[in-house]
Amino acid sequence: MNEDRDNRTFMSVKYSKLNTDEEISAQLNSDDDTEVSVRATHSRAGRKPSDERSGNTGNGVTGTFTVEEAVEQLGIGWFQFQLWAITGLFSVADACEMMLLAVLSPVLRCDWGLSQAQVAMITTVVFIGMGVLSPMWGMLADRYGRRNNLLLASFVVWYFGLLTSFSPTYAWVLILRGLVGGGMAGMPHGFTLLTEYLPQKYRAKILIFGTVCWASGTMFEICLAAIVIPRLGWRWLLFLSSMPCLAIIVLFKFLPQSARYLVGAGRKHEALKILKYIAKTNKTKMPEGELVAETQEDRGNPKLLFSRMYMRTTFQVWILWFGTALTYYGMVLASAEILQLHNTKEAGNQGCKCNLLKHDDYVSMIVSTLGEFTSLPLNMLLIDVIGRRWTGAINFMGCSVFFLLIQLHVSQGLLTFFIFAVRGFSSGIFNFVYIYTSEVYPTSIRASGLGSSSMFARVGAMITPFLAQVLLEESLTAAVWVYASICAFCAINAVLLPIETMGKALPQVVA
Structure with a gap:
């Protein structure tokens, strides 16, 4: 019975909060685009924008950024x-x-x-x-x-x-x-x-x-x-x-x-290549972390x-x-x-x-x-x-x-x-x-x-x-x-x- 109560408590935390990077890391173990998108959505909770752009999540997990933030x-x-x-x-x-x-x-x-x-x-x-x-x-x-x-x-x-x-x-x-x-x-x-x-x-x-x-x-x-x-x-x-x-x-x-189009089409790596070219051309730095996939099929x-x-x-x-x-x-x-x-x-x-x-x-x-x-x-x-x-x-x-x-x-x-x-x-x-x-x-x-x-x-x-x-x-x-x-x-x-x-x-x- 205690075990059932513990499981219910774990599921409640898992789906209602997901506020810490430890929980995210436990749930996400692959790098496919869908999982990256989920991680991007939840890892922002409780973090300052400056931490996110710098890639510092406060727990050693690599941050994320969108095309909008990169631009x-x-x-x-x-x-x-x-x-x-x-x-x-x-x-x-x-x-x-x-x-x-x-x-x-x-x-x-x-x-x-x-x-x-x-x-x-x-x-x-x-x-x-x-x-x-x-x-x-x-x-x-x-x-x-x-x-x-x-x-x-x-x-x-x-x-x-x-x-x-x-x-x-x-x-x-x-x-x-x-x-x-x-x-x-x-x-x-x-x-x-x-x-x-x-x-x-x-x-x-x-x-x-x-x-x-x-x-x-x-x-x-x-x-x-x-x-x-x-x-x-x-x-x-x-x-x-x-x-x-x-x-x-x-x-x-x-x-x-368009890098925004490429991300929306699921071609994240091509978008990242263009963004790196912009950084080189403009003599600026890319945001640290991983580019978020924001795909919309329709x-x-x-x-x-x-x-x-x-x-x-x-x-x-x-x-x-x-x-x-x-x-x-x-x-x-x-x-x-x-x-x-x-x-x-x-x-x-x-x-x-x-x-x-x-x-x-x-x-x-x-x-x-x-x-x-x-x-x-x-x-x-x-x-x-x-x-x-x-x-x-x-x-x-x-x-x-x-x-x-x-x-x-x-x-x-x-x-x-x-x-x-x-x-x-x-x-x-x-x-x-x-x-x-x-x-x-x-x-x-x-x-x-x-x-x-x-x-x-x-x-x-x-x-x-x-x-x-x-x-x-x-x-x-x-x-x-x-x-x-x-x-x-x-x-x-x-x-x-x-x-x-x-x-x-x-x-x-x-x-």
């Missing part, structure tokens, strides 16, 4: 700079393809005698391709890794972008640009990869600084169009615009796999986006992405249309629809693009002070106000300033949704969350050509009020997000 200790260095530069090329390539739609539309309208609806369709098919394939790219990135996913996406964009320059008819332009859009849907996961290697203290600021890459790509495309279209024509512009993707393919060997499962913890967040984030793409791409496309409309009014000719962009128009587009750089200091200051949600709300409201000002009959200089302001705030919105989405979802569904959100962004982007190019031609006032109202609604939605991610570690698996 925090390894800090910022040459590895992150190199990764930022390579993943920045994805933003450059994406921006080139997006801005290409704005500068290409007036030329094709004149060369092929296209209607406004046909011109808008060239943009819409790109976003259809992106919207249809975005969830697929996200699931693939979560299931098979970010790295190979990015290589395939870059090749698709480069190959079909190159083929578009040889298009014999309008129909072929639509088909090939749709395929380019399908490839572009996979490129935002370069942002996911960069996010997963940044310490929490610097994460938001470095990600916001990625705006430089996007804005640089936009300015490069405008300058390229100003030089190439008058001299060589639009086909050469398409050919040269595909070159950033070729550069990515060439530099791909320097792109690492990673990439879209059902996890609707788990109890994330359902409300998912629906609200989708609305924000819809409004973000509608706003940003709407301003990119509308900038050329507004300038053309201004030129038509100045010339007193309401009947001619074939007005090629002039030198001054390209200058105005470049100046307005500089607005994206002005959002950098504001958002870098706000995002870690007032939080992600309020930063997003401020940018949405800024867009709303300056969209309404565009309808005023003013000089081209002041009109350029209004467009400049909208571009700046809309760029800040994109920073906000990318950062928030990458931080709020765990590694096991981070790319899936970004992919599904991107799908809703493309729905907004599919609609926006008909607002920025078709409705705007009929009524500038109606178009800007639609944009302003959607921005104001999204500002409220941003404030009401259920989770604030400022100052929090990146989650690894769905609880």
